[in-house]
Amino acid sequence: AQTVTQSQPEMSVQEAETVTLSCTYDTSESDYYLFWYKQPPSRQMILVIRQEAYKQQNATENRFSVNFQKAAKSFSLKISDSQLGDAAMYFCAYRSAFGAAGNKLTFGGGTRVLVKP
Amino acid sequence: DGGITQSPKYLFRKEGQNVTLSCEQNLNHDAMYWYRQDPGQGLRLIYYSQIVNDFQKGDIAEGYSVSREKKESFPLTVTSAQKNPTAFYLCASKEVIGEAFFGQGTRLTVV
Numbered sequence: 251a252q253t254v255t256q257s258q259p260e261m262s263v264q265e266a267e268t269v270t271l272s273c274t275y276d277t278s279e280s281d282y283y284l285f286w287y288k289q290p291p292s293r294q295m296i297l298v299i300r301q302e303a304y305k306q307q308n309a310t311e312n313r314f315s316v317n318f319q320k321a322a323k324s325f326s327l328k329i330s331d332s333q334l335g336d337a338a339m340y341f342c343a344y345r346s347a348f349g350a351a352g353n354k355l356t357f358g359g360g361t362r363v364l365v366k367p
Numbered sequence: 368d369g370g371i372t373q374s375p376k377y378l379f380r381k382e383g384q385n386v387t388l389s390c391e392q393n394l395n396h397d398a399m400y401w402y403r404q405d406p407g408q409g410l411r412l413i414y415y416s417q418i419v420n421d422f423q424k425g426d427i428a429e430g431y432s433v434s435r436e437k438k439e440s441f442p443l444t445v446t447s448a449q450k451n452p453t454a455f456y457l458c459a460s461k462e463v464i465g466e467a468f469f470g471q472g473t474r475l476t477v478v
Contacts, residue, residue, distance in 0.1 A: 256409075259407075285466075292471070293455060293457075293471065294471050295410075297466055297467075300466065341409055341410070353398050354415060355400075355459075355467060357402075357409035357411075359408055360409050
């Protein structure tokens with residue numbers, strides 16, 4: 251079974267600065283997807299960014315970018331130019347690309363991001 | 368507007384009672400999922416369904432039951448066998464190829 255680990259329970263960042271969230275995962279599969287979700291106080295889960303394992307290029311979405319290291323099974327999220335609205339819980343998630351199991355998301359325990367004005 | 372609707376937003380249950388959480392989607396997605404979230408923790412999969420009239424247990428299915436009689440609906444029943452049901456419950460749906468969309472959740476509290 252796949253596992254996802256987020257080792258940082260909480261991170262604090264000054265507004266306009268950069269913060270990096272760590273995520274490691276364990277899998278024996280060769281093809282899969284990785285995601286970062288944001289959960290603000292409203293509790294709505296919002297997809298931030300997605301990475302396909304067979305793509306070597308790191309995904310980027312505006313101020314959000316990832317550092318995907320497949321051999322190390324590492325998938326970190328960098329938030330640049332942090333804004334007050336970035337304050338939330340962030341979850342790393344894994345999804346297999348194969349068969350029926352490919353539809354399920356496995357989540358890490360989350361990292362709370364605090365943004366200081 | 369297309370989306371996923373969970374109801375109610377807040378639900379209170381007495382010990383020993385069964386309660387049913389509603390999840391409806393109008394996105395025409397085949398697959399639907401129920402996750403449980405405890406304070407300060409990630410989401411854990413309870414049940415999922417990839418097609419009408421079929422569903423599979425997730426990682427923490429004990430004490431829960433589901434049905435999938437219509438493509439749009441995937442209700443979750445929290446039975447009296449669930450020993451610690453107080454949690455936040457999230458429903459999601461997705462196409463075969465595509466990303467998961469989440470509802471806004473139901474907060475269940477045992478009183």
